[in-house]
Amino acid sequence: MAKGAIVSRAEDFPRWYQEVVARAEMADNGPVRGTMVIRPWGYGIWELLQAELDRRIKEAGAENAYFPLFIPESYLSLEAEHVEGFSPELAVVTHGGGKKLEEPVVVRPTSETVINSFFAKWIQSHRDLPLLINQWANVVRWELRPRLFLRTSEFLWQEGHTAHATEAEARAYALLILRDVYLSTMVDVAALPVLTGHKTPRERFAGAIRTWTCEGLMGDGKALQMGTSHELGQNFSRAFGITFSNAEGGLEHVWQTSWGVSTRLIGALVMGHGDDFGLRLPPALAPTQVVVLMIKEEPEVRAAAEGLVAELRAAGHRVRLDDRTETSFGRRSVDWELKGVPVRVEVGPRDLAEGNVTLVTRHLRHKQTFARTAVRQEVDGIMARVGPELLAEAAAFRAAHTVDVRTLEEAVEAGGTGLARIRLGALGADGEDRLADKALSVRCLQRPDGGLAEPGDDDADLIAVVGRSY
């Protein structure tokens, strides 16, 4: 290992992950165990993700709102499975204003309960439906084994909550979010291939009747749940009394959905695209897409570099000038590489004398000299290619680490290094227990062709995607 370099992924993947997050200045551990300080580079990625998600959420018709951080403890217990699922990880506030509270309040682990208590108030008629609400917020789930971005006690996310007149409409909306918001953002923006499917009852969200999921495969062969969209049926509408008068004058309970993705996606980006030199960002999520790096402080170099910055900015790229020539060239190159900036433009006297500059493409670590006048066009071209190439590389990795099997034993074998696909029925009644003994789980269920289950499909006939997971 070269001086100051990070550990290789092959040698120690968890340590590699920690080092990338630290050295790329994405996040630090907070003072309270399990908490996280998101630094500008990490937060910049989040802001870009947020913007992409928010636009799609609004296109899907949902509106943003904000509900309180504190929830009366009693609300949680209104839905039996929900409270059972969340009580082990709740943070509970027992004192306020120096006095013991009459009723403790919990810090939201998710907002189903508060939001639904208001849905009950707002929804009277079928004309009030559908009600489509999203909120951007922090949530708290006390974690014993935290890892930055992947599992922290507090994290940032988006949670959508909707109410519909019919089960079919709720289901269609949960799937709309899954495909047009989550799948689209993960694949087209983050360049991360994901499997979609639904969870087994064992893995399902506490309180849902069906949980749809996007599952990614990380560089160490472990799966990561990257986003979920739940059909809640009438579980919460019955618990909270959310009723509406239908067109015939009858009183019905609404059908609901909820869905969320979090800052965990940043962890997915690191583990899905990173290499032994650090992070590799798709341009769409790079806070800085192009770094123009001055090799030396000379008037000609500065003039050329500043000219390129202006030109590339005008072309619509997020560009930053690195003129910290008091720091060595090598050091600065490595720093930008760690941060995953897609393109570096290296401007130095030697090239410049011949009217050239050097372009370095991060994801390929490819270096080439171009005429200064060709830079804009070359950068445009590289920027258009990076995302698709990262996506193709990750998809090839997943294909190479996915295998179809027929028995649980084979699934255990294959699941050790990647994903195993097996008919759920072939796992047997205690299949999930036996997988759990080997630290494996069913990540999702899909049709043999990878498609989503249709109404009427029997889970036993669907393909269970089995793997280790985060």
Next chain:
RNA sequence: CGGGCUGUAGCGCAGCUUGGCAGCGCGCCUGCUUUGGGAGCAGGAGGUCCCGGGUUCAAAUCCCGGCAGCCCGACCA
């Protein structure tokens, strides 16, 4: 909850066995020389040695008590 390990500069660590000036690497600051893949030289700053008590002329070091963190197991999902 059980077992093991660790707390020393911003980070990583040595020193503890055998008590005797608080150390090393990286990072940081200043100056000069450098700058095309983690620069060199010189100078400098930075400490509640986890906390409390004890033994001793003298404690980072030995003894007692406590706290925190990490790993493994159990539990949970």
